[in-house]
Amino acid sequence: MAKLEEPQSIPSALLDLYRATLNPHPTGNIVKKRYPFRMPRMQEGGKGVHAGQVANRARFKKAVQDFKGVSTAERARWYAAEPPYSSFLWYYNYFIMSSLSGNANIDQGGAGVIKSIQVMKASCPVTGSHEFTLGTEVDADKTVVMLFGSGRKVPKVYRGNGSVAVGGSTLAIGSTIDTDKCTIKLNGSTYTELTENSASPVSPYVSSLSSTQIGIAWSVTPPLAGTVSWEITEHVEGAVQPIIVSITNTKVDIDWSEAPDAAANVSILVIEYI
Numbered sequence: 001m002a003k004l005e006e007p008q009s010i011p012s013a014l015l016d017l018y019r020a021t022l023n024p025h026p027t028g029n030i031v032k033k034r035y036p037f038r039m040p041r042m043q044e045g046g047k048g049v050h051a052g053q054v055a056n057r058a059r060f061k062k063a064v065q066d067f068k069g070v071s072t073a074e075r076a077r078w079y080a081a082e083p084p085y086s087s088f089l090w091y092y093n094y095f096i097m098s099s100l101s102g103n104a105n106i107d108q109g110g111a112g113v114i115k116s117i118q119v120m121k122a123s124c125p126v127t128g129s130h131e132f133t134l135g136t137e138v139d140a141d142k143t144v145v146m147l148f149g150s151g152r153k154v155p156k157v158y159r160g161n162g163s164v165a166v167g168g169s170t171l172a173i174g175s176t177i178d179t180d181k182c183t184i185k186l187n188g189s190t191y192t193e194l195t196e197n198s199a200s201p202v203s204p205y206v207s208s209l210s211s212t213q214i215g216i217a218w219s220v221t222p223p224l225a226g227t228v229s230w231e232i233t234e235h236v237e238g239a240v241q242p243i244i245v246s247i248t249n250t251k252v253d254i255d256w257s258e259a260p261d262a263a264a265n266v267s268i269l270v271i272e273y274i
Contacts, residue, residue: 059099062099067095078113094113113274118136119269120270126263130253131251140247142272145268145270147268148269149265152238156236157231158233159230159232161188161228163225163226164204164227166190170216173214177234178236181236185231186229187228188228189203190202192220202222204218240257240259252268
């Protein structure tokens with residue numbers, strides 16, 4: 001701001017230019033430079049408007065035009081969610097600012113404004129889905145659901161025992177396993193004579209493994225058969241993630257991506273956009 005010195009004598013030929021450039025302050029004694037958009041040369045078509053300003057003004061005009069294309073139903077939905085200060089211009093302003101920022105999704109209207117958030121938690125059973133009934137009805141086409149939590153699968157353990165002949169034996173596991181995911185422990189032994197009064201234990205080893213049978217042999221051929229117990233651990237442990245089955249205006253149905261070993265809690269975050 002500049003101080004206004006009195007008296008001033010403005011030539012009539014310069015008075016309009018003076019008023020267009022400097023705006024007298026109502027309190028007197030000072031003058032303010034006028035905002036550029038109020039200066040004739042900075043207005044549309046003026047010589048002072050540079051290319052960048054033209055481009056920005058074109059973006060603003062496009063944003064206004066895009067807003068004109070928003071349906072009456074969409075506008076009614078937005079206005080129904082007006083903030084406490086009760087201004088029907090709130091969404092228009094947001095729409096224009098989003099357009100100027102380059103993040104307005106014209107095709108999905110109010111995708112950038114959250115209307116409601118609901119959080120719910122429940123135990124999802126091992127078999128079958130779980131249905132959350134929402135406390136507030138939503139528009140499913142404008143709703144995103146996030147899932148949190150997981151179930152778990154633990155290792156499967158199979159145990160058994162049997163007599164293993166001196167030349168080895170094949171024993172039935174009693175179930176079907178994935179041989180690529182298994183580790184095996186053997187317990188038991190037989191013996192072999194070293195001298196008339198001494199002997200040495202002979203340990204068993206796994207000679208073969210199929211989806212239903214385990215083959216066990218002796219590291220050294222013993223004179224007698226022996227009993228061996230086995231423990232097969234099938235490593236299928238890991239987290240099991242919940243998945244969305246369906247979303248309606250009143251309910252969210254979830255299930256497990258695969259059956260866990262026990263029920264587990266799952267929480268949902270339901271976000272409805274305007």
